[in-house]
Amino acid sequence: MLLSRDSGRLLSPLGAKITLAVLLGVAVLVPLSNLALPAGSTFHIPTYLVSLLGKYLCFALLALSVDLIWGFCGILSLGHGAFFALGGYAMGMYLMRQIGERGVYGNPDLPDFMVFLNWKELPWYWYGFDSFPFALLMVVLVPGALALVFGWFAFRSRVTGVYLSIITQAMTFALLLAFFRNDMGFGGNNGLTDFKDLLGLDLQAGTTRAGLFAATALVLALAYLLCRWIICSKVGRVLIAIRDAESRTRFLGYRVEVYKLFVFTVSAMLAGVAGALYVPQVGIINPSEFSPANSIEIVIWVAVGGRGYLHGAILGAVLVNYAKTYLTGAAPDIWLFFLGGLFIAVTVLLPKGIVGSLDQGLGRLPWGARWRRSAKAEEGAAGVRGVAGE
Numbered sequence: 001m002l003l004s005r006d007s008g009r010l011l012s013p014l015g016a017k018i019t020l021a022v023l024l025g026v027a028v029l030v031p032l033s034n035l036a037l038p039a040g041s042t043f044h045i046p047t048y049l050v051s052l053l054g055k056y057l058c059f060a061l062l063a064l065s066v067d068l069i070w071g072f073c074g075i076l077s078l079g080h081g082a083f084f085a086l087g088g089y090a091m092g093m094y095l096m097r098q099i100g101e102r103g104v105y106g107n108p109d110l111p112d113f114m115v116f117l118n119w120k121e122l123p124w125y126w127y128g129f130d131s132f133p134f135a136l137l138m139v140v141l142v143p144g145a146l147a148l149v150f151g152w153f154a155f156r157s158r159v160t161g162v163y164l165s166i167i168t169q170a171m172t173f174a175l176l177l178a179f180f181r182n183d184m185g186f187g188g189n190n191g192l193t194d195f196k197d198l199l200g201l202d203l204q205a206g207t208t209r210a211g212l213f214a215a216t217a218l219v220l221a222l223a224y225l226l227c228r229w230i231i232c233s234k235v236g237r238v239l240i241a242i243r244d245a246e247s248r249t250r251f252l253g254y255r256v257e258v259y260k261l262f263v264f265t266v267s268a269m270l271a272g273v274a275g276a277l278y279v280p281q282v283g284i285i286n287p288s289e290f291s292p293a294n295s296i297e298i299v300i301w302v303a304v305g306g307r308g309y310l311h312g313a314i315l316g317a318v319l320v321n322y323a324k325t326y327l328t329g330a331a332p333d334i335w336l337f338f339l340g341g342l343f344i345a346v347t348v349l350l351p352k353g354i355v356g357s358l359d360q361g362l363g364r365l366p367w368g369a370r371w372r373r374s375a376k377a378e379e380g381a382a383g384v385r386g387v388a389g390e
Contacts, residue, residue, distance in 0.1 A: 016228055019311040020221055027217035031210035047206045051281050052325065054213040056318045058278040061220045063301040063317035064310060065270035068227050071308035072236065073263050074243035078295045079168030080271050082175050083143035085289035087272025090142055092192035092285040093126060094135035099196050112194070113187045123185045132199060139276040140269040147268030148261065155257040160246070169292045176290035191286025198280050209281070216277045220314070223270050227310055230266070239263055300343045306353025315355060
């Protein structure tokens with residue numbers, strides 16, 4: 001069985017425990033700080049900051065989905081913003097259906113933008129979105145179906161490398177142009193907004209905001225466990241082999257396109273879930289989320305944090321988006337220059353990202369070297385189990 005020399009160390013139990021402890025900790029502490037502590041307390045987190053942190057966690061989940069395919073299978077997707085946006089639109093359609101007669105025009109069946117455009121009836125593809133379970137199903141089914149169809153054609157044709165990256169970017173740009181059209185029935189360039197409630201809970205209430213943050217943190221923790229489980233399984237070892245030597249893996253009899261299609265579809269579904277969690281916290285979804293620049297930015301988050309580490313993608317998404325929040329307020333003219341410079345600096349000075357560089361540095365310490373030897377022993381045991389399983 002092919003096995004990467006890095007897989008055991010990068011996904012060490014210690015790293016997983018720290019990541020999960022942090023995610024579960026913030027899932028509890030941030031809402032408590034917002035709801036239980038008085039506004040004058042030093043440790044009180046205001047509601048607007050809870051929503052901002054929740055947005056960061058949604059981006060972290062999106063980055064995690066990209067790291068799953070890029071860091072462990074070598075698939076560089078520049079179109080994952082499309083899957084994120086589709087999941088967001090699915091949730092936005094449900095939230096629009098919940099407005100009912102509380103809209104500007106008071107129409108119980110049609111969203112305000114459809115009344116404004118003189119639509120007479122609800123399009124067929126809006127049917128069912130008044131049901132929350134149906135909306136949740138569409139959140140994962142629509143991005144997953146698109147990834148399945150797109151991936152089937154791309155991987156079956158053995159499109160790889162920069163060519164695959166280009167066609168994923170073309171896909172998201174095509175969707176951007178389509179969703180800008182008013183006759184598509186998704187709100188045109190204004191998108192979907194003015195949401196009122198979610199499952200009967202006021203979206204502007206502090207308790208709802210805190211609950212959405214906790215739900216996002218828990219979903220991110222579950223997604224991290226899912227990705228870790230995939231990578232540490234037999235399937236994950238084949239994915240890493242495809243990343244490192246695709247031709248050799250195919251020569252050994254593995255159906256490379258099937259493994260790629262599987263992980264690409266799972267990654268798209270995770271991106272859709274991230275979009276669905278994002279929309280109720282920011283209050284809007286519009287075609288700008290399909291922008292190819294957004295998909296490129298996701299890749300930068302993963303590269304900064306360290307691709308192939310899972311928790312590196314989470315860290316990179318949070319850090320880069322915090323920098324974006326600060327710089328777009330303090331010096332908006334330099335944000336894009338900073339982002340480009342950051343990517344160049346990481347590529348040249350920290351090719352393994354923040355987490356990868358820390359991993360290398362710790363490995364030079366005495367106790368770090370012992371940790372590496374322990375991880376390699378664990379990797380060897382995993383390899384023996386994998387061969388026995390074959």
